[in-house]
Amino acid sequence: xTAISDLDTPRDxxxxxxxxxLWLALLLVVxxxxxxxxxxxxxxxxAALAKLARGEPLTQLEAVIxxxxxAPRLALGICVGASLAxxxxxxxxxxxxxxxxxxxxxxxxxxxxxxxxxIVLGAALPVWLVEITGNALVPVAAFMxxxxxxxxxxxxxxxxxxxxxxxxxxxxxALGALAGAVxxxxxxxxxxxxxxxxxxxxLGSLAGATWAKTLVAAPLIxxxxxAAMTLGDGLNGLAMGEATAHHIGIPVQRMKNIAILTVAGxxxxxxxxxxxxxxxxxxxxxxxxxxxxxxxxxxxxxxxxLGASLLLVADVISRTIIAxxxxxxxxxxxxxxxxVFLWILLRRRTMMEL
Amino acid sequence: MLTARNISVTLGHAQVLAHxxxxxxxxxxxxxxxxxxxxxxxxxxxxxxxxxxSGTVLLNGTDTQGQRPWQLAAQRAVLPQATTMAFPFTVIExxxxxLTNGTAATHDSRAMQALRRVGLAHYANRFYQxxxxxxxxxxxxxxxxxxxxxxxxxxxxxxxxxxxxxxxxDIGHQLEVMEIARGFARSGxxxxxVMHDLNLTALYADEVAMLAGGRLLAHGTPADVLTDAxxxxxxxxxxxxxxxxxxxHTFILPHAANLxxxxxxxx
Numbered sequence: 197x198t199a200i201s202d203l204d205t206p207r208d209x210x211x212x213x214x215x216x217x218l219w220l221a222l223l224l225v226v227x228x229x230x231x232x233x234x235x236x237x238x239x240x241x242x243a244a245l246a247k248l249a250r251g252e253p254l255t256q257l258e259a260v261i262x263x264x265x266x267a268p269r270l271a272l273g274i275c276v277g278a279s280l281a282x283x284x285x286x287x288x289x290x291x292x293x294x295x296x297x298x299x300x301x302x303x304x305x306x307x308x309x310x311x312x313x314x315i316v317l318g319a320a321l322p323v324w325l326v327e328i329t330g331n332a333l334v335p336v337a338a339f340m341x342x343x344x345x346x347x348x349x350x351x352x353x354x355x356x357x358x359x360x361x362x363x364x365x366x367x368x369x370a371l372g373a374l375a376g377a378v379x380x381x382x383x384x385x386x387x388x389x390x391x392x393x394x395x396x397x398x399l400g401s402l403a404g405a406t407w408a409k410t411l412v413a414a415p416l417i418x419x420x421x422x423a424a425m426t427l428g429d430g431l432n433g434l435a436m437g438e439a440t441a442h443h444i445g446i447p448v449q450r451m452k453n454i455a456i457l458t459v460a461g462x463x464x465x466x467x468x469x470x471x472x473x474x475x476x477x478x479x480x481x482x483x484x485x486x487x488x489x490x491x492x493x494x495x496x497x498x499x500x501x502l503g504a505s506l507l508l509v510a511d512v513i514s515r516t517i518i519a520x521x522x523x524x525x526x527x528x529x530x531x532x533x534x535x536v537f538l539w540i541l542l543r544r545r546t547m548m549e550l
Numbered sequence: 551m552l553t554a555r556n557i558s559v560t561l562g563h564a565q566v567l568a569h570x571x572x573x574x575x576x577x578x579x580x581x582x583x584x585x586x587x588x589x590x591x592x593x594x595x596x597x598x599x600x601x602x603x604s605g606t607v608l609l610n611g612t613d614t615q616g617q618r619p620w621q622l623a624a625q626r627a628v629l630p631q632a633t634t635m636a637f638p639f640t641v642i643e644x645x646x647x648x649l650t651n652g653t654a655a656t657h658d659s660r661a662m663q664a665l666r667r668v669g670l671a672h673y674a675n676r677f678y679q680x681x682x683x684x685x686x687x688x689x690x691x692x693x694x695x696x697x698x699x700x701x702x703x704x705x706x707x708x709x710x711x712x713x714x715x716x717x718x719x720d721i722g723h724q725l726e727v728m729e730i731a732r733g734f735a736r737s738g739x740x741x742x743x744v745m746h747d748l749n750l751t752a753l754y755a756d757e758v759a760m761l762a763g764g765r766l767l768a769h770g771t772p773a774d775v776l777t778d779a780x781x782x783x784x785x786x787x788x789x790x791x792x793x794x795x796x797x798x799h800t801f802i803l804p805h806a807a808n809l810x811x812x813x814x815x816x817x
Contacts, residue, residue, distance in 0.1 A: 293636065433650060435637055436634075436636075436647070437630075444623050445619045445623025485637060485638065489640070489641075490637030490638060491643060502687070
């Protein structure tokens with residue numbers, strides 16, 4: 197037997213991807229601290245921590261800024277960033293295409309429509325239903341809207357286990373336009389207080405973060421992301437097509453249903469609390485595929501970690517770059533994300549089956 | 551034993567298979583042959599459960615309908631005609647997906663063994679999408695071999711179902727792939743292959759099922775099935791069966807063929 201060449205030990209991206217869990221978790225911790233520390237007010241996290249360490253009470257201003265403004269914003273940012281990135285990764289695996297993203301193909305628009313319906317028509321609901329759902333009405337309605345649009349999109353764009361990119365993107369435009377039109381009608385019939393709710397919601401930022409909001413969205417997001425993490429093997433198999441996925445032992449139909457519900461749940465909850473924030477779902481999985489490969493068993497976890505970090509960074513930029521005013525976070529993510537989207541499109545033009 | 555009874559398949563309004571009976575035994579390589587549109591691939595897809603069919607398919611004595619995907623995957627692996635990957639997986643990563651269903655962690659080195667078996671160990675780190683069609687097909691064969699590595703497990707044979715496994719390969723690699731398939735059968739596993747090449751069929755098959763027009767025309771040893779009369783009937787052209795001087799195997803010489811006159815005028 198000849199000496200073992202390096203061919204016998206193939207370069208293992210799986211190990212690198214597993215190591216990245218740790219590095220990305222560390223990054224998230226660092227970014228989280230930065231997000232607590234920086235803001236429009238001069239309140240310093242370090243000064244506050246030093247005070248606490250010395251046993252001195254915080255001033256009421258410091259406590260409110262750190263605990264009631266920055267902390268829920270941090271928690272919501274982590275939830276939303278992880279949701280958007282994982283939704284993107286799951287949709288891309290489901291559609292077998294790196295350009296699928298909840299924001300681009302109308303899922304966010306559908307979820308947004310659900311949220312608007314809940315805000316405007318919520319008043320007409322029976323009182324007992326409103327009492328049961330309470331604060332959860334808007335996120336649940338957004339989930340239903342996201343679920344419906346994902347189902348429609350999948351039915352339209354996928355024939356015989358193959359997804360046409362052109363059909364997917366065009367169907368997404370149509371869905372988005374339809375959702376926008378219906379939303380417009382609803383805005384017309386909304387009364388003044390509803391209009392105010394709609395406007396604040398539609399601004400699309402983490403600015404309105406409260407603990408109440410976070411605690412409503414977090415369970416749905418946690419459930420969806422937890423379910424998404426079980427999809428790794430299934431999405432790897434699906435990369436070879438539905439028939440082959442079935443042949444290697446994957447219950448394809450059940451897996452697809454879980455994937456669609458996951459995307460609807462995570463995107464719906466994220467849209468309900470933060471409006472439409474784009475491109476996180478495309479940029480994060482794509483960067484990770486470049487760095488550590490497309491294996492979904494690690495990609496989904498890494499997407500959650502990097503998505504949360506990236507959204508927090510975008511949020512810090514959005515509230516400090518023109519402080520004391522605040523730039524909508526959607527602008528920041530679009531500036532970061534749109535070039536990456538174009539780059540994918542140009543680089544992989546030959547493989548896109550357009 | 552892989553047994554299909556009274557299989558009929560209707561796609562749209564066209565009946566593609568009508569009342570086909572098919573049997574493959576463990577330890578043998580069973581080829582499904584027939585002209586284009588005869589229903590070869592459809593029969594294989596009925597055996598794998600990829601199309602809706604009427605009739606029954608028994609895999610090692612159990613009806614495949616009603617079995618869970620992972621139960622089937624533990625007993626049989628399927629090689630499609632061609633496989634595109636949606637994302638930039640490397641060759642070794644594609645082969646490892648074949649380990650998904652089994653006791654993956656303990657057999658990670660099996661992926662490299664399988665790649666060596668198909669002669670592509672040096673491609674382990676290449677991107678699958680950058681390989682030629684024939685190379686991709688051999689990578690997929692390695693993945694399929696990973697899935698049912700031991701031809702016999704717990705006393706029950708495992709199965710390789712191959713859809714035109716050599717269609718995109720050059721002659722040397724055609725022989726290599728057929729040798730792998732035959733080796734799997736000789737070790738106690740079962741192999742069912744849809745074949746386009748009648749000479750390779752004659753060389754490697756233990757049993758041949760000949761389809762034409764969605765019906766089973768003949769089922770038996772190559773010597774029984776690959777006869778002048780059956781072949782001419784199935785393919786609609788006069789074919790002469792011959793024997794190679796040294797090896798003694800049956801071969802079919804296409805350039806000696808004449809199209810039958812009624813087919814000529816019909817088209």
